[in-house]
Each structure stands twice: as C-alpha cells, then as structure tokens.
Amino acid sequence: MVAVIDGLLTKEQVQTIAKRLFSAKFADGSMSGGPLGKEIKKNTQVAPNSPEYRELADFVLSIIKQNETVAINAIPRRILPPIFASYTEGHRYGDHVDAALMGQWPGMRTDLSITIFLNEPGAYEGGELVLVTDFGEQVYKGKAGDAVLYPTHYRHRVNPVTKGRRMAIVTWMESMVRDPARREIIGDLAAVMERLVATKGDEELMLRVEKARLNLLRMWADS
Known part of the structure; x- marks a missing residue:
C-alpha cells in the first residue's frame, strides 16, 4: 500500500x-x-x-x-x-x-x-x-x-x-510487521477507528474495531 x-x-x-x-x-x-x-x-x-x-x-x-x-x-x-x-x-x-x-x-x-x-x-x-x-x-x-x-x-x-x-x-x-498485506489490514482498521472517533461513532463499535486492531498487532508484530 x-x-x-x-x-x-x-x-x-x-x-x-x-x-x-x-x-x-x-x-x-x-x-x-x-x-x-x-x-x-x-x-x-x-x-x-x-x-x-x-x-x-x-x-x-x-x-x-x-x-x-x-x-x-x-x-x-x-x-x-x-x-x-x-x-x-x-x-x-x-x-x-x-x-x-x-x-x-x-x-x-x-x-x-x-x-x-x-x-x-x-x-x-x-x-x-x-x-x-x-x-x-x-x-x-x-x-x-x-x-x-x-x-x-x-x-x-x-x-x-x-x-x-x-x-x-x-x-x-x-x-515490526514484515508482511505488507498484514500491515495494510492493521492500517485500514486504524483509519476506520480514526473516522469513527471524528464522527463520534458508536462506542461499542469503536471498542470492537480497536480490539481487533490491537489483537492483530499483538499477533503479527515482532518487537
């Protein structure tokens, strides 16, 4: 990307x-x-x-x-x-x-x-x-x-x-995430989260999106 x-x-x-x-x-x-x-x-x-x-x-x-x-x-x-x-x-x-x-x-x-x-x-x-x-x-x-x-x-x-x-x-x-496809998925979720925050979206939905982003980062990142 x-x-x-x-x-x-x-x-x-x-x-x-x-x-x-x-x-x-x-x-x-x-x-x-x-x-x-x-x-x-x-x-x-x-x-x-x-x-x-x-x-x-x-x-x-x-x-x-x-x-x-x-x-x-x-x-x-x-x-x-x-x-x-x-x-x-x-x-x-x-x-x-x-x-x-x-x-x-x-x-x-x-x-x-x-x-x-x-x-x-x-x-x-x-x-x-x-x-x-x-x-x-x-x-x-x-x-x-x-x-x-x-x-x-x-x-x-x-x-x-x-x-x-x-x-x-x-x-x-x-x-820290060497696979470009995985980086793109994490980046897409971050962009969705940013949009939800800017538009004052549903809090439960924001929590789920951020949970998914962080758990994928935890799964794929090498620190």
Missing part, C-alpha cells in the same frame, strides 16, 4: 533543511546505487562525512518518528539515516529495486521506503517518482514537505530532470 503524506515537513522545517543544504558537501550519488549504480543512477547526495549531515539526519529522523501516518502505516521498528539527494539537468535514477538489507552488517531489512520532496514541483521539470505497482505505474511529484511511503519491493525510478533542480530526502524502514 502506498501512503501519500501531505506536509510531513512544515514550510519552516523545509526552509531549515534548505539552508543547511546550501553549504553542505555533495558527492557522487552512484555510490549508494548498488551494483548497477554507475549505470542507472546519476545524481549527487550529501556526503555522510559532511559536517551538516549528522545534524540534518537527526532532525529529519525525529520528525519521521513523530508522524502519526508513518506510525500507522509503517509500524516502524528501525529507520535508517536518510539520504539527501540532488538531481539537476540530465540526472536520473533508472528502474531498480532497493536492496533487501541495508546499513551496517548484518544489515537492516528494508520493508518500506519514504521519499520526501524538498522543493516545489514548479522548481524543476521531469524528476517524477514512478512506482511500478500491480495496478500499473503510479507517478508522484509532491509539494515541498510532502512525502510518499511505499513498499520497498516495488520497482521504481526517478525520471530524468530536464530543467531546474530536484531536491529530496530518501530513507528506509524495517517494520
């Missing part, structure tokens, strides 16, 4: 990140593209040893961890430090599937990916995030601060940028 999160970052948070990125050191992005990186990935990203990187990474991780939509849909156990990516004219990331294990040995299982857009769609041409799903290709080009949360096993790409500069944050999560 794909979740579009409007305004994961506020306007002020986007501005804070942009100011720090202005002075950050960027390096060749193909280094994080796996065995086909040099062939299909052409972009730059903030170098992990850049003085700005750790501060930016901690700032973004704290925001992601506090987001309710992420918590409901991802049920995250661990989240990797993010990548701050830049795509200028001619840059792209061809069709690929992200690695199943990332991070320091033995690696963290990657169940979900998240892309956070850092500039407005009008700031660049091309550069769309394209997910290849069971329902065909889904295309995303969000506003600054918006995010797309999606299963990491999807094949996906970033279309070539033909004008301007695309800035984005990308990271990966290991969920």
